[in-house]
Amino acid sequence: MRSDGRQKDELRNIKLEVGILRNAKGSAYIEWGMNKILVGVYGPEEAPPAIENLERAIIKVEYRMATFCSLEEHGKYVPNRRAVEISKVLREALSNLILVDRYPGGLIEVQILVLQAEGGTRVASFVAAVAALIDAGIALRDIGYGISAGKVNNEIVLDLSKEEDNLGQGDIPICITRKGDILLLQLDGKISYEELQSAIEMVRSKREFFENLIRDAFTRRYSKELSNDLVRHI
Amino acid sequence: MRVILPGDMENIYNLHLEGIDAAIETVYIPKPRDVVIGKIIAEKKNVAYIVDISSFYAMSIMIRGLEMRLNIGDYVMGVVSQTGETLENVRLLRNGVIYRVPESKVGRIVGSKGEMLKLIEKLSNSKLEVGRNGIIWIGRGDFSRAIDIINTIVKRAHIRGLTDYIMKNFGDAK
Incomplete structure (x- = not known):
């Protein structure tokens, strides 16, 4: 039994909404347990000559934590070490999901703002970023999702909360595509090879849940007549 | 109504609705022989006009062979050339x-x-x-x-x- 009474492979409540920012090309808002994250996608636009690549698009990811998002980060707004690291790993994960060679010389910006943090924000940001990219009409190889697995009380569990993350024996955020290709895998703590294998298997088994989550979000958006928000650039 | 996500089928990379061919939202990528409308945003002296066609890169119109004078802010209509970087058969759109x-x-x-x-x-x-x-x-x-x-x-x-x-x-x- 875990600290909040969940089963080993039980996720927290997840709610996803897409298309909520008018001025972004695509946007998404996710509530994952107590995590609240807003993602906007801008572009593709022409990349500045200093960073442009004429064969593929450049992806820029900016992960920011609001000053009020959690206790430790209180009062700091400049990107800290943690934010810089997460921006980098998410950029690399998303670069492998987006068909970057379709937009040569382009720049795609993904802006992530964490309003409230309670463990597992990087994987929650990843799910929201994928939904926002689909909403923006950017070509993706496949849909992707992420869950942070971890080791608590000598057992591998899914979706660590903040206490489990801080007091547990290890934490393994994993982002994969629906087909099962790994896009991001980080590991902190001591974990055997077999435990890692079973963690990846557990994440892969949640495939259908995330597929339905993203599909439902878009079905809700398009099932009724579209609101005025769709008529952009007026 | 069913939503089709990227990766649901072969060669589907954007969001589709079942039964409708075109993707719901896409990014415009200029293709040869497309008719586009754009706004002139800059001029390279005696070489070309730069046209914003609200894609992720700008088009240019070669001044050589052009019979009219264009100004920054004008809207023009033209056909994307074979190379995909210049506009041909340019026509100025007035009073609209x-x-x-x-x-x-x-x-x-x-x-x-x-x-x-x-x-x-x-x-x-x-x-x-x-x-x-x-x-x-x-x-x-x-x-x-x-x-x-x-x-x-x-x-x-x-x-x-x-x-x-x-x-x-x-x-x-x-």
Whole structure:
């Protein structure tokens, strides 16, 4: 039994909404347990000559934590070490999901703002970023999702909360595509090879849940007549 | 209604609705022989005009061989050349209203064999030029009525029976 009474492979409540920012090309808002994250996608636009690549698009990811998002980060707004690291790993994960060679010389910006943090924000940001990219009409190889697995009380569990993350024996955020290709895998703590294998298997088994989550979000958006928000650039 | 996500089927990389061919939202990528409308944003002295076509890179118009003088801020209509970087057969669009819609809705606004476009022109008594990149020039007639109809099409682009809906809502007032 875990600290909040969940089963080993039980996720927290997840709610996803897409298309909520008018001025972004695509946007998404996710509530994952107590995590609240807003993602906007801008572009593709022409990349500045200093960073442009004429064969593929450049992806820029900016992960920011609001000053009020959690206790430790209180009062700091400049990107800290943690934010810089997460921006980098998410950029690399998303670069492998987006068909970057379709937009040569382009720049795609993904802006992530964490309003409230309670463990597992990087994987929650990843799910929201994928939904926002689909909403923006950017070509993706496949849909992707992420869950942070971890080791608590000598057992591998899914979706660590903040206490489990801080007091547990290890934490393994994993982002994969629906087909099962790994896009991001980080590991902190001591974990055997077999435990890692079973963690990846557990994440892969949640495939259908995330597929339905993203599909439902878009079905809700398009099932009724579209609101005025769709008529952009007026 | 079923939503088709990227990766659901072979060669599907954007969001689709079941039964409708065009993707719901896409990014415009210039293709050779596309007719586009753009705005002149800069001039390279005696070489080229730079045209913003609301894609992720700008087009240029070569000044050599061009018979008119263009100014920054003018809207022009042209055909994307084989190389995909310059505009040919350029025409200046004067005295009209420019309206922008998402690029993926252009197919619905033009309709099959241009039927919807003719309907809009008839109902609002206007002259329209539609660029494949989502920029529309409305030449004369009832601008606000034409924009009303275009907005309705954009909002309901994913619903069947659009022509009937437009006829029902805008057809009788004339």
